[in-house]
Amino acid sequence: MSRARRCPAPRALRGLALDPSEFVILSVLRLYVSSFTAPERQHWLAGLTCAQRFFGEEAGPGAACAILAGVQALRQSRVSPLRITAPEGPGPARALTDHERLFILSLRAMRQGQKTAAEGFALLLCEGNDTGPLLRSLAKIAALSPPAQGAAKARPVRDAEALRPRAGP
Secondary structure, X not given: OOOEEEOOOOEEHHHOOOOHHHHHHHHHHHHHHHHHHOHHHOHHHHXXXXXXXXXXXXXXXXXXXXHHHHHHHHHHHOOOOEEEXXXXXXXXXXXXXXXXXXXXXXXXXXXXXXXXXXXXXXXXXXXXXXXXXXXXXHHHHHHHOOOOOHHHHOOOOXXXXXXXXXXXX
């Protein structure tokens, strides 16, 4: 099982416009990974709260669990460390690591019904190892998300602060 670590050199978001649900899913993913790297911060609580605010009281817990299942699938399938941007600070809203980019691309493909593309991105992300658990969690997340706008139609999230989870429950 690999340990998640912070990435020192994330890429700009400009090349991959995120729709609001993708931004929230990425934020929750970052919070969960941070909970493994710094458990004392208890970012998992903020991740659950963020998912409930965006997906609603009914679907929020299911979305939060599906995202956590994706994090666990990645931790178990990868040999090298998972590179995820820390959720706090001014930079995370504008930057993506290569691993975050592959996760979002796989999720986006799943939301658009392009399972072969989703599998390809997941295979890279899982370093050639079993992609089944990750793809199952992505399918659950996709089912709870509004339809994907696609790379060509997706608008960048302009007010990232409005979607950023608040600290604490």
